[in-house]
Amino acid sequence: MYEHTSISELRTRLSCGELTCTEIVSSYLKKIEEKKHLNAFIEVFEQEALQRAKTLDAKLSNPHTWGRLFGVVVGIKDVLCYKDHHVGAASKMLENYIAIYNATAIQKLLDEDAIIIGNLNCDEFAMGSSNEHSAHGKVLNALDESRVPGGSSGGSAVAVQAALCMVSLGSDTGGSVRQPADFCGIIGLKPGYGRISRYGLLAYASSFDQIGIFSTSVEDAAIVLGVIAGKDEFDSTCSDSSVPDYATLMVATSKFKIAYFPECFEHPSLDKEIKKKLENMIQTLQADGHKVEPVNFKYLDYIVPAYYILTTAEASSNLSRYDGVKFGFRTKDDVENLNDLYKKTRSKGFGKEVKRRIMLGTFVLSTGYYDAYFSKAQQIRKLIFDKTKQVFEQYDLIIMPTTPSTAFKFGEKSNDAVEMFLGDLYTVYANLAGIAGISLPLFKHSNGMPFGVQVLSNKLEEDKLLQFSNMALKEYQHAYK
Ligand code: GLN
Numbered sequence: 001m002y003e004h005t006s007i008s009e010l011r012t013r014l015s016c017g018e019l020t021c022t023e024i025v026s027s028y029l030k031k032i033e034e035k036k037h038l039n040a041f042i043e044v045f046e047q048e049a050l051q052r053a054k055t056l057d058a059k060l061s062n063p064h065t066w067g068r069l070f071g072v073v074v075g076i077k078d079v080l081c082y083k084d085h086h087v088g089a090a091s092k093m094l095e096n097y098i099a100i101y102n103a104t105a106i107q108k109l110l111d112e113d114a115i116i117i118g119n120l121n122c123d124e125f126a127m128g129s130s131n132e133h134s135a136h137g138k139v140l141n142a143l144d145e146s147r148v149p150g151g152s153s154g155g156s157a158v159a160v161q162a163a164l165c166m167v168s169l170g171s172d173t174g175g176s177v178r179q180p181a182d183f184c185g186i187i188g189l190k191p192g193y194g195r196i197s198r199y200g201l202l203a204y205a206s207s208f209d210q211i212g213i214f215s216t217s218v219e220d221a222a223i224v225l226g227v228i229a230g231k232d233e234f235d236s237t238c239s240d241s242s243v244p245d246y247a248t249l250m251v252a253t254s255k256f257k258i259a260y261f262p263e264c265f266e267h268p269s270l271d272k273e274i275k276k277k278l279e280n281m282i283q284t285l286q287a288d289g290h291k292v293e294p295v296n297f298k299y300l301d302y303i304v305p306a307y308y309i310l311t312t313a314e315a316s317s318n319l320s321r322y323d324g325v326k327f328g329f330r331t332k333d334d335v336e337n338l339n340d341l342y343k344k345t346r347s348k349g350f351g352k353e354v355k356r357r358i359m360l361g362t363f364v365l366s367t368g369y370y371d372a373y374f375s376k377a378q379q380i381r382k383l384i385f386d387k388t389k390q391v392f393e394q395y396d397l398i399i400m401p402t403t404p405s406t407a408f409k410f411g412e413k414s415n416d417a418v419e420m421f422l423g424d425l426y427t428v429y430a431n432l433a434g435i436a437g438i439s440l441p442l443f444k445h446s447n448g449m450p451f452g453v454q455v456l457s458n459k460l461e462e463d464k465l466l467q468f469s470n471m472a473l474k475e476y477q478h479a480y481k
Contacts, residue, residue: 002027004166006217007072014071015063021053021071021115028073028117032164038140040158042078043086044118049073052115067113068227074109075159075168078119079126080211081200082106089125089202090134093349094328103200104235105169105211105228112227117165121155124351125319126171126204128152129179129423132414133353141184144449147407150180153214157184160214167215167224173204174307175402175427177212178439178454183407185441185450187469189213189221192459193434194239196225197232203318205311206237208431218470221438222246225462244463252467256290259395261297269404269422274451277443277480278401281453284476285399292399295391300425302380307428308421309364309377315354316361322349356417381432388433392458397468399455401426402439406449426454436462438469443480 002024004010013019032044059065076082079089081099083106088094102110109116123133131139131154139154141147142162149158153170157180160168170177172190181188190212198209211228215221229243260282265275285292324330324345331344350358364373391398404425413420430437436459439452455472457465 001031004163004216007069007166007220007223010071010166011063011066014060017060020060021056022050024071024073025049025053025115025117028165031162032118035142035162035164038142038145038158038162039137040120040139040155040162040164041075041118042088042090042121042136042155045085045116049115049117056113056115067111068223069109069112069114072114072167073117073165074114075118075120075156075165076106076116077122077153077156077168077170079122079171079202080106080119080169081202082116082119085119087119087202088135088328090122090136091124091350091354092135092329093322095135097328099200101200104197104232106200108228120153120159120168122170123152123154124354125202125315126152126173126176127315127353127357129175129420130408130410130413131155131180132410133351135351138410141407143185144407146409147449148183148410150183150407152176153212154180156214157181157186157188160184160186160216167213167220170212170214171201171204172210172212172431173208173311174431175424177214178402178427178437178452179424181214181439181441182402182452182454183449187215187218187221187441188439189215189225189462189465190430190437191225191229191462192436192457193431194237195229195436195460195462197230197235197238199232199234205314206318207314208311210431218466218473219247219250222250222466239460241460246463246466249463250467250470252471256397256464256468257395258285258290258292258397258399259295259391260292260399261300262294263297263300264400264426267300267404267425269425270401271405271445273445274401274404274406274443278399278453281442281476281480282399284479288475293395295395297387299380299384299387303384303429303432304421304425306377306380306384307424307432308360309373310381312357312361313365313374314361316358316365319354319358322346324349384429384432385434388435396461396464397455397457399453402452402454403427406445406447406451430456435459436465438465440469440472442472442476
């Protein structure tokens with residue numbers, strides 16, 4: 001059985017002839033089959049992955065011809081277009097839809113010799129925090145199968161957690177990479193808005209969406225980010241700035257200046273043990289010479305409402321394209337006219353949570369309510385943006401919890417949408433502000449579940465984030481477990 005440690009070690013083992021890509025892929029396929037009940041994969045590209053491994057093996061003896069992700073086995077969330085493969089956002093609406101082009105991130109993986117092993121389950125259209133809203137059924141947390149893996153990228157998190165691939169891609173609109181990483185005890189990185197092209201990513205809320213990376217080592221996340229980041233003529237919101245060679249910039253040369261918002265730590269929803277362990281970490285960082293200081297942040301109570309108003313508004317517009325005419329599912333019922341076709345198709349094709357959000361979004365955009373909800377939420381976003389800018393004028397990073405609790409049990413929150421939404425308290429901030437964030441698996445709760453700490457950096461300063469993460473995982477890995 002192949003056991004993954006890091007991409008650099010993989011390259012060493014491949015180049016000295018200890019392993020072949022075919023052996024590695026076969027080992028993953030076997031493991032995926034064994035762990036099928038976790039329901040992480042929607043589809044496994046078995047024959048194709050083996051074929052690609054064979055093609056790569058023909059280059060085994062010429063390492064200078066290898067791409068940067070040679071032999072790296074990757075799983076992708078079911079919202080990323082991979083040409084000639086099904087992509088469905090875990091929705092009945094796209095049940096038979098086949099991608100007609102590659103997302104830019106996917107193309108870049110392929111260009112660097114990665115092996116895509118399958119597409120991964122998630123909440124429908126990336127809306128959710130528990131992976132209970134998928135047309136393909138729930139995904140189980142491999143550490144405790146009675147608990148959720150988090151969402152919406154639950155399949156991507158569990159695939160890495162259960163070692164069913166080396167790294168995976170997810171999408172993060174309000175925490176969908178960082179929160180499941182926290183719940184599953186792995187690393188989840190959401191780069192700043194615009195760092196990775198969104199071309200070929202099925203949209204949820206376009207001014208928030210960003211592709212993110214799950215891994216078990218910071219270095220792997222850095223290598224994958226270096227490959228998939230960068231300007232793209234197909235996405236005008238994608239930044240033109242050059243992409244640093246993250247993997248070679250992993251060692252911090254000085255101590256960090258870190259802000260924390262006391263309001264985050266005093267919030268009543270925060271689990272006491274998470275609070276205590278994170279406060280201890282802050283003290284340790286201070287004792288180790290980092291400058292860690294409180295900065296007041298008075299917007300905490302507004303961020304979840306602002307997030308849900310703005311994202312549902314954008315979703316109501318983005319998802320209007322799924323009407324039974326252009327894409328995927330169309331009702332087979334008798335219809336009287338075009339409107340009736342739309343109505344019946346959308347009623348049957350979308351699940352409950354997606355419908356809730358489309359209706360909420362349509363409501364906040366409607367005449368009469370626009371100013372009361374949408375405009376107000378935009379104003380809050382601007383205030384948050386300005387405040388964040390100020391913070392980063394003085395500090396390198398912000399530190400806070402990733403989530404208020406550890407992974408909860410299936411069904412625990414599924415009947416109370418507001419309670420589920422409130423669990424996004426700490427993650428949506430980064431998406432509202434467009435900054436980068438990572439969840440680092442440093443802690444273990446007395447209930448047996450892991451949890452992470454969330455670290456945020458300014459928009460295109462993922463290099464600082466990765467340097468800090470690298471240091472923190474090395475120094476504190478064992479301190480809090
Ligand atoms: N849990 C959040 C939501 O349901 C985040 C989703 C995401 O990041 N895709 O909107």
